[in-house]
Amino acid sequence: MIADTIVESAPTPLVTRRVWVALIPIVLIAVLLRGMAIYQFAYPVGPDYGLHLLYGELFLDSGYAPTSAPNYQLGVTSWPLMPGGPLVYALMSGFSGTPIFDLIHITVFFGVIEVTGVYLLAWRVFKRLDCAVIAALIIAVLPVYVDMMSWAGYPNLIALSLMPLAFLAWLDYWERPDWRHLIIAAIIVGGVAYIHHVSTLWLGQTLVLFAVVEVMRKPVASLRKLLPIGVVGVFLALPIGLSAIRLATEQGAVSVLTGADRFDLSRLTWETWARVSTPMAVLLGIGGMVAFLRSRLPDRAQKTLILSYALITLLYLFGWAVGIRFYYTRALFFVTLPVAFGAAALITLWSSALTRVLVSAVLVISIGVSAIVRAEAASEYFEIVTPSLVEAVDWLEDYSEPDDVIVMGALLGFQLPHLLDRPMMAALSADLVSNADALLPSSEATAVMMGLSTMDAVLVERDVRFVIVRTHTPDVPDPNRSRAVMNAHPRMELVFRNDDVLIYEVRR
Amino acid sequence: MTSAAIVRLLRYTLLILLALGSLGVVAAEVGIISYAHFLYLAAENLIAVGTLIAFALVLTSNREFAGSPPVRLVREHPLIVAAGAGLISALASLALLIAADVDFFVYAAAIAALMGLGVGIVGYIALTDLHEAGQGRPRSIRWYALFAVLLVIAGALRVTAPGTPLLTYIFAPLLYFLLPGFALTFALLPDDARWLDHLVYAPPLSIGAQFVGVAWLVQVGIPIAPQVFYITASVILLLGYAIALLRHRRDERRGLSPSSASDEQ
Secondary structure, eight states, X not given: OOOOBXXXXXXXXXXXXXXXXXXXXXXXXXXXXXXXXXXXXXXXXXXXXXXXXXXXXXHHHHSSOOSBOSSGGGGTOBOOSOTHHHHHHHHHHHHHOOOGGGXXXXXXXXXXXXXXXXXXXXXXXXXXXXXHHHHHHHHHHXXXXXXXXXXXXXXXXXXXXXXXXXXXXXHHHHHSOSHHHHHHHHHHHHHHHTTOHXXXXXXXXXHHHHHHHHHHXXXXXXXXXXXXXXXXXXXXXXXXXXXXXXXXHHHTHHHHHHHOOSOGGGOOOHHXXXXXXXXXXXXXXIIHHXXXXXXXXXXXXXXXXXHHHHHHHHHHHTGGXXXXXXXXXXXXXXXXXXXXXXXXXXXXXXXXXXXXXXXXXXXXXXXXXXXXXXXXXXXXXXXXXXXXXHHHHHHHHHHSOTTOEEEEEHHHHHHHHHHOOSOEEEEOOGGGOOSGGGHHHHHHHHHHHHTOTTHHHHHHHTTEEEEEEESSSOOSSOHHHHHHHHHHOTTEEEEEEOSSEEEEEEOO | OOHHHHXXXXXXXXXXXXXXXXXXXXXXXXXXXXXXXXXXXXXXXXHHHHXXXXXXXXXXXXXXXXXXXXXXXXXXXXXXXXXXXXXXHHHHHHHHHHHHTOXXXXXXXXXXXXXXXXXXXXXXXHHHTXXXXXXXXXXXXXXXXXXXXXHHHHHHHHHHSTTOHHIIIIIHHIIIIIHHHHHHHHHHSOTTOOHHHHHHHHHHHHHHHHHHHHHHHHHHTOOOOHHHHHHHHHHHHHHHHHHHHHHHHHHHHHTOSHHHHHHHO
């Protein structure tokens, strides 16, 4: 039994010291759901981890932050990312001596961190065990994480998993602004800011908005808390801040956020919302957040912080309305905390405990079953590295020269640079391009893969030797079109095929 | 109609909309109906209406959770009711997964069973109004000796047996996710922090502190290498120990530490 102490007088509730027992199944749900993309397939699914972990591998090999990916997009692109995400794996590889690509399984441990972090944050905010546990349970079953694992957005997932703890440390400091809580908050917030540039943007803007509101409410008291943590934070995390500024400058972040026109297709639709976060998340996110803000359980600072985070998320979800250019659907991944807290607040609307149990069951079953079904479908959809692909890579190693240029679609383009040491060009669509350096090689590769008018010029100018096409979707551009183009082109000869890929050689 | 009656009506309506909406959505998710079916479209709209009702309910209801008297079954047998809720949830989830004809059924069934267990636990907590005991005890600085031993073992394994399962799955995760973090939590968290607080804070502190260290090394141009990671972790452990030792001695001087109390006895 969880309850091991019964207090004597009648109105006093049961208390327990063994709340960790309640967290065990929730943590296991998070691990298994997130782990489906890793444990159920020959290789972890998803395109993105190829480049992220390659960065970590290059970092370890050279000892310095790599400036470009040697093979990716012919080596002309800089790395548009904060080092922290890949460094998670690099540090583990350094500690263990295990190759970095054999450590992908540690990603699911961040599900444990997030569930326990949300539990503790919700406990601080609601001061009720049932609210804290339901918030942790909702976080564990939300399909957002399943989606991220399927396309292998590991740095995003890692940063998101640590965000509740950054908020917890911040609130602890705000409530008790002593030197110990200051150091804890500075270390955790600084660390989270090092992981992924989008999360850094979210975290920074949330804390700035919080600070502005608190300064307006209580100027002197707030400044007496903000100045010390600002000074210590700058001192401790100066290199992290410089890294963020350097990245923003190199990538032209301000001009992208205000002027880029390649994100229009990523505007949020109901279908995208329903697929990534479930329709129920509307009710939890909106109705639940209103319940949270009206509730007397959280204090004002806690409400301000969670509301700031929700507002920043809302701003980027619908940024086109105010002139912000952003990959809008990416903001969906940040709705998790408002949805979890909204669920915890919503169940307090019913006074009957039985009704609260019923509501909890309905939410967990509907969201959880959705997540399980989607986990399988999304993981199968994004299974990029397979034994057949590895066979094709081995063939290319044997039958190509070190300088042979290879063109491929986007999803293969994210994975092949770490599998094969050859110069490559990946056909990314404009919305997938993270930095301006990649625009030219991407567009040239797209011209080849889609058979555009400049295809022949690119084949000559870049001295392309091979083109790899997936035998099935997904890929960018559509592999069926690419296959038709290659089959029809007089210079293309099919030299290798298996279940997953076709390799065409460009006749000289 | 009194305002209390209106609030009650809104609550029941929201409950029904929530249940029906979830049913329709999950039926489409598992393939019982298509996403173009009227029932799915209706379910989405019910959820949207439910959102508005939740909005109205929150604005009109100024009473926090009040806790009405439980029915007799709940009062006398909360564990049985909660276990029943959990079992029904697990079975319902399994039935839906069977309808979905998932490929990895055993794996999915394990998740469904855990979901049922989670619902049962939430149910028990809600039905018994269970609360968490608040306080922990100060941590002895002798723990740092254990941390140091584990660090040395990990270092020795790194040199003698790199890449082995013992290092990859036990010692390296300990060293990366926990030990530096515990060294800091024992030094920095309040004395009444529970073990759960230490466990939750340790990973982000461990990761954050090591990131800060590595970021400074990168900034000043020192190449990073596995030895550097071990040195960084050691420095964090030492710093944590130094802070914990200073606190311990300060508490002893004030007569606050458990060791000084036992000495006096």
